[in-house]
Amino acid sequence: MKENELKNEKSVDVLSFKQLESQKIVLPQDLFRSSFTWFCYEIYKSLAFRIWMLLWLPLSVWWKLSNNCIYPLIVSLLVLFLGPIFVLVIRELSRERSLSKQLTQFCKEITKNTPSLDTHDWEVVVANLNSYLYENKAWNTKNFFFNATDCEKMFRTTVLEPFSLKKDKAAKVKSFKDSVPYIEEALQVYATGFDKQWKLFITEKSWSPVGLEDVQLPKDIHRSKLTWFLKRIFTIYSLPLWLAFLNCICVSQHFCLAFRILCPGLFFLMMVWLFQNMRTTALLVKMEHKMQFLLTIINEQESGANGWDEIARKMNRYLFEKKAWKNEEFFFEGIDCEWFFSHFFYRLLSAKKSMWLLPLNVELWPYIKEAQLSRNEESLMKK
Structure with a gap:
């Protein structure tokens, strides 16, 4: 009897394990080695891609029939180099067009699964939408979304940001037509879920500063902001840029004085711009870092310049501990920290316009307002 009971228990365990395996969500990221192979x-x-490949057939015939090989060579080179660009552009446009026709179903999945920052919830949406798009012949493979991150990104770029930027109901109906009520419901569900994640982040996941007494701001270490800036860009990663900069100086010596000044100057400004965008990738890529930045601003009790200095000191330590930055010198001082918040957070909220390479952070708008209200003193940069 005992042996039979043990066998029955084992069989039940095996069945339950198989059921769990059958319920496991399989995404393209599990089928392909990497996003590149996908x-x-x-x-x-x-x-x-097939059209591009078929173009080589008439080109090969032209090569054989033509007496002058110059024109076939030029056309072949154009097809060879411009063809892949054409394929990539068409592919991205096709993805956006296919998804834009299925916004209602997309929003229904969002409403049903209520995803926020939980990757598993987005994985369910990915699996359902990949199957739906393939079965309804909206896409020619079962791999429309590679993973949860890809799906969340498409949700932001096709639904969340465009819909939030529309000023009135008429503009929304004109752009999204019959999908408007489904989008509104999905965004409400998403905002509610994100608010829960924000509260959970405050209570359980937020970072608490420890031992900040020994943390110095770069303004207390370096002679000036210029030396701090030059130290940061004189790295092995910036070596190709510096070589190009030196080459620009050497080449410009053969031209007039105005060009010799203008060309290196513009190149140096471009390097400064790249440096600023390099900082945005460190802080603005992960939602966790952005939430911590806003929470640090909201919770700071000190006012004025000292308050922003404290925020800069805390964020320098936080980004270093999270390995988002290689040292504790992300912000030079409080003014630099305030400028970063105003430029990459509050300005986008005020303008409500998409800017190149800058995320709109629509889900963070209520907390950006709260952070701005908590620092309602006059801007340090305007003094």
Whole structure:
């Protein structure tokens, strides 16, 4: 009897394990070695790629029939180099067009699964939408979304940000037509879920500063902001840029004085711009870092310049501990910290316009307002 009971228990365990395995969500990220192999497969299956390949057939016939090989050579080079660009552009436009026609179903999945920052919830949406798009012949493979991150990004760029930027109901109906009520419901569900994640982050996941007494701001270490800036860009990663800068100086010596000044100057300004965008990738890529930045601003009790200095000191330590920055010198001083908040957070909220390379952070708008209200003193940069 005992042996039979043990066998029955084992069989039940095996069945339950198999059920769990059958319920496991399989995404393209589990089927392909990397996002690159998935991307190549999707390109290979696209109609644009097949058209590009078929173009070589008439070109080869032209090569054989033509007495002058110059024109076939020029056309072949154009097809060779411009063809892949054409394929990539068409592929991205096709993805956006296919998804824009299925916004209602997309929003229904969002409403049903209520995803926020939880990757598993987005994985359910990915699995359902990949199957739906393939079965309804909206996409030619079962791999429309590679993973949860890809799906969340498409949700932001096709639904969340465009819909939030529309000023009135008429503009929303004109752009999204019958999908408007489903989008509004999905955004409400998403905002509610994100608010829960924000409260959970405050209570359980937020970072608490410890031992800040020994943390110095770069303004107390370096002679000036210029020396701090030059130290940061004189790295092995910036070596190609510096070589190009020196080459620009050497080449400009053969031209007039105005060009010799203008060319290196513009190149140096471009390097400064790249440096600023390098900082944005460190802080603005992960939602966790952005939430911590806003929470640090909201919770800071000190006012004025000292308050922003404290925020800069805390964020310098936080980004270093989270390995988002290589040292504790992300912000030079409080003014630099305030400028970063005003430029990459509050300015986007005030303008409500998308800017190149800058995320709109729509889900963070209520907390950006709260952070701005908590620092309602006059801007340090305007004094």
